[in-house]
Amino acid sequence: MTRSPLPGFLIALGVLVAGLLLAFTVGRYPVALGDLLQVLIAKLTGQPSTVPPAVESVIWQVRGPRVIAAVLVGAALAVAGSAFQGLFRNPLVSPDILGASSGAALGAVFGIFLSLGVFAIQFFAFLGGLIAVAAVYVIGSSVRSRDPILVLVLTGVVIGSLLGAGVGLLKYLADPYNQLPAMTFWLLGSLAAANVSDLVPLVGPVALGTLVLIALRWRMNAMSLPEEEARALGIATGPLRVAIVAAATLTTSASVATAGIIGWVGLVVPHLARSLVGPDFARLVPASAILGGGYLLLIDTLARTMAPVEVPLGILTAVVGTPFFIWLLANVQKTWS
Amino acid sequence: MILSGHQLAIGYADRTVGENLDVALDTGEVLALLGPNGGGKTTLLKTLLGLLPPKAGDVRLDGRTLSARSIRERAQMIAYVPQTHIATFAFPVETVVLMGRSAHGNLFSRPSMHDRAVAAAVMERLGIAGLAERPYTMISGGERQMVLLARALAQEPQFIVLDEPTASLDFGNQGKVMAEIRGLAASGLGVLFTTHDPNHALRAADRAFLLRNGTRIGEGNVDDILTRERLQDLYQAPVETVVDPKTGEIAFLPGSPAVAPSP
Numbered sequence: 001m002t003r004s005p006l007p008g009f010l011i012a013l014g015v016l017v018a019g020l021l022l023a024f025t026v027g028r029y030p031v032a033l034g035d036l037l038q039v040l041i042a043k044l045t046g047q048p049s050t051v052p053p054a055v056e057s058v059i060w061q062v063r064g065p066r067v068i069a070a071v072l073v074g075a076a077l078a079v080a081g082s083a084f085q086g087l088f089r090n091p092l093v094s095p096d097i098l099g100a101s102s103g104a105a106l107g108a109v110f111g112i113f114l115s116l117g118v119f120a121i122q123f124f125a126f127l128g129g130l131i132a133v134a135a136v137y138v139i140g141s142s143v144r145s146r147d148p149i150l151v152l153v154l155t156g157v158v159i160g161s162l163l164g165a166g167v168g169l170l171k172y173l174a175d176p177y178n179q180l181p182a183m184t185f186w187l188l189g190s191l192a193a194a195n196v197s198d199l200v201p202l203v204g205p206v207a208l209g210t211l212v213l214i215a216l217r218w219r220m221n222a223m224s225l226p227e228e229e230a231r232a233l234g235i236a237t238g239p240l241r242v243a244i245v246a247a248a249t250l251t252t253s254a255s256v257a258t259a260g261i262i263g264w265v266g267l268v269v270p271h272l273a274r275s276l277v278g279p280d281f282a283r284l285v286p287a288s289a290i291l292g293g294g295y296l297l298l299i300d301t302l303a304r305t306m307a308p309v310e311v312p313l314g315i316l317t318a319v320v321g322t323p324f325f326i327w328l329l330a331n332v333q334k335t336w337s
Numbered sequence: 338m339i340l341s342g343h344q345l346a347i348g349y350a351d352r353t354v355g356e357n358l359d360v361a362l363d364t365g366e367v368l369a370l371l372g373p374n375g376g377g378k379t380t381l382l383k384t385l386l387g388l389l390p391p392k393a394g395d396v397r398l399d400g401r402t403l404s405a406r407s408i409r410e411r412a413q414m415i416a417y418v419p420q421t422h423i424a425t426f427a428f429p430v431e432t433v434v435l436m437g438r439s440a441h442g443n444l445f446s447r448p449s450m451h452d453r454a455v456a457a458a459v460m461e462r463l464g465i466a467g468l469a470e471r472p473y474t475m476i477s478g479g480e481r482q483m484v485l486l487a488r489a490l491a492q493e494p495q496f497i498v499l500d501e502p503t504a505s506l507d508f509g510n511q512g513k514v515m516a517e518i519r520g521l522a523a524s525g526l527g528v529l530f531t532t533h534d535p536n537h538a539l540r541a542a543d544r545a546f547l548l549r550n551g552t553r554i555g556e557g558n559v560d561d562i563l564t565r566e567r568l569q570d571l572y573q574a575p576v577e578t579v580v581d582p583k584t585g586e587i588a589f590l591p592g593s594p595a596v597a598p599s600p
Contacts, residue, residue, distance in 0.1 A: 089425045144350060215445050222436045224426055228388045229419050233492070234412025234440025279426035282447065 005283045008276030012291040016071070019297035023067045026305050029058050069194035069202060070300040071293035073255040074265055076206040078292025080248035081266025082273065082284050083213050086224040087244055088149055091274075092328065094267040095252040098156040098245065101263070102163040103132020104256035105187060109170045112182050121186075122201050122257040128163075129253030135159055137245065148227070189260035189314030191300050202258045209251035213285055216244060220281035262296070262314050264321025269295050271328060338364050338399045340385060340415065340496050340527060346393035347377060347384045347551070353392055354380045355551025364495055364527040367518055369538035369559070371531075372548035373572055378531040379500060381548065385529065386498055387411050412440035416489035418499040421481045427472035430484050434460055434469075437491030452491075459490040463517065479510030486517060497521060499530040503537055515541040535563050535589045547571050565589070 025031045035051045039059050042049030049056065080095035088097070096102065107128020111121035136159050140152035167187070174180045219240060222230050230237050255262070269292040270284065276291070277283040296313075299320065303311045341361040348354035355377040362368050362385075370378050383389040385396055387403045396403040398414060406414075416437070424433075437459075438452040448456075460466045463483045468476055473484060482502060489497050502518070503511040518541045521528050532538060538545045538559055545562050547554040554571050555562050568576045568589060577590040 086426070091425065218442070218447050219439065219444060221428060221432060222439050225424075225436070226419070226422070228383065229417065231388055231408060232386055232412060232415075232417035232419075233436055233488075234409040236408050240444075274426075279428055280432050 005277040005287070008273075008278075008283075009287060009290070011276055012273065012287050012294065015298070016290055016294035019071075019294040019301070020067065023070070023297050023301045024059060024063055026301060027058075027063070029054075029062075031055055031058060065196050065199055066191050066194040066300070067297060068199060069191050069258060070297040072199075072202055072206050073191070073259045073262065074269070074292040074294070074296025075289040076210055076251035076255045076292075077262065077265040078269035078273070078288040078295070079210050079213050079285055080251045081292075082270035082281070082288040083220065083244050083248045084266070085270055086220045086281055087241060088153060089224055089226075091271065092267070092325070093153070094264070095248060096160070096263065096266070097153060098249065099132035099136045099159045099163060100129045100249050100252040101256055101261055102160040102167070104129035104253050105261055106132075106163045106166045106170075108186055108257065108260070109167050109183050112179055112186065113170045113174055115179070118198075119201070122198075125257035126201070126205070126253045129256060130249060132159060132163060133245065133249040133253075137242075185312065186260045187314075188312035189262040189317070190303075190310070190312050191259050192304070192310055194258070198258055202254055205250045205254035209247040209249075209254070210289060212247035213244065213251075214289070216240070216247075217281045217285040220244070220285065224281070260314060262317050264317045264325070265292060265296055267328075268317075268321050268324050271324075338414075338495050338527070340396075340398050340529075342381075342385055342391070342394065342396050344394035345381070345384060345391045345396070347380045347389070348392055349380075349389070353551070355548070356393070358394075358548075358551075358553060360385070360546055360556075362496065362527045362529050365522055365525050366544065367522045367528040367530070367542040369530055369532055369542035369545045370548060371533075371535060371538055371545055371571065372554075376549045377551040378548055380551075382498055382500055382529070382531060386415060386417050388417075409440045412492055412494075414494050415496045415498060416492040416494040418482075418485045418489045418497060418502060420500050420504060421478055421485060424473050427474045429469065430465065430471050430473055430476065431456060431460070431469040433473050433484055434487045434491050437488035440492060455493065456487075456491050459487045462490070463487050479506050479513065482506060482510065482514060483517075486514075490521075494526070496527040496529070499528070501531050501533065503532060503534065511537065512540075518542075535568055539563055539588070563589075 024036050025033055035055050036059065039049050039051050039056055077095055084093050084095055084097060085091050104125040108121050108125035111124040136152065136156045140155035141148065143151050145151045171180060171183055174183060219235060222233050222235050223237065223240060227237055270288045273284055273287040273291045277287040299316050300313055303313050303316050339361055342358055345358040346353055346356045347358065358381065370381065372378050380389065384391050387396065390404065398406065403411060434456040435448050435452060438448055438455065441452065460469060463486060465480060465483050465487060468480060473481065502514050506514060515537055518528050518530065542559050544557060545559050546556045547567065549571055555567055565576050565578045575593045577594065578587055579590060580587050
């Protein structure tokens, strides 16, 4: 049924707001809700606040960058996921399908192997993701087939496996005391190290890619039709597909470069968003962005508070995502109609 | 306005499906494309739609080569009704029909009030206005065919090309689709459709084009061209004619009689 999308959007916004409040208040140094609001109001009005400076520092310096990073990464992965699902006409694909994640992983591990700085590692991760997707795209489209989408997805799986072997090799060769733990930690995904300087390379690409995908959302419904049907509707599917893949890859690579491999968000969130606002991409893409931000923020808050030691984010998203995927696989007919 | 193919060779990169094909469709008329499976019907259809480039010859629309027109411009003039299929996503019927307005907006534009009005009008015309809010995946096959037809009409084209519009429909819906096809031609559209049933061509088409192994076997007014002999030749199989003694109308039955008439 088409219903008003408003309640769905309100729920997504509610999740985001709840995530924000929780993320700022809970943790090793609990912040009272009143203090948080006072600090926010003081910042907005420019008045000096009466809250202890330690609390202010926790809010602005410690948690602020991490919260922003979580929201951006979650939104980016979810938007990329919804775009890929429409493009590949399959509700079970995710942003890493074209090798973006595995390419970025190899790039980052390579950077760690060379003992480079944080910026260089991020740059290599970013470059790795883009090169991997470009390779998948070039190889996939040079293979002649009646079903170019299937060829593309299969090429992504094959290239991803090759890149995985490359990661394995670098881990095998790495210094087991200095480099290997860093690689492992990074591959598991985490926002623990997020600071203001991390946000700089993240914000630009994520914002650009997400905005492109949001701007193209009116055409994504028709792009989810079989290729010839979309073309008969007057859509130049070739260039549009390249634009969508490029934008989604940009956001995914930037996210992976900042936070490591965080799987499943791009699969789970678009599905949840679809149940909130329906399958129309005009609503789904923005709803995925809002819900994705809130979702990853909640999971990240869980990751840093559930145990005395921080749990890697990628492990938590996989623990939530895997059963969800199996459930989805078993119920896909039912849930899509 | 005329949509025509001249000395077409049709097919894919690795094989040619048909050659030396001339076909023309005027606005206001219905042309049925008949022939055995694998004979090139769908390939010819896609070539005329511009979805498949001709291997030789050219397709012209209103005197101009089709490939010289942008994909968007083509979609404003020719609409395609594919065989019904299950969609991946449960879009509401109205959303599906609105996709037909893609060629009238730009890349970033949301459907305008005018687009919504056009969609509402075509749904009303085809009697599916009541389905607007229903998910496309939850309606019957006959309704789905009407939705795809509505989407094509929302393109406000001069020509509509339908790929086996009666396949997988029940008897009643087959009749309904054929009546709609007549109605489209009466409102000035040129209609091209493929079918496996010569009776559907008799019912809905003005002319028929017979295609076997990529070769034209015959073309002409349905009353002249659709004869038992021609159809037996076309399908390389026995065909029977039945005649209504009152009206003189004829229909065809595939195969031989179940019980041979006694001598």
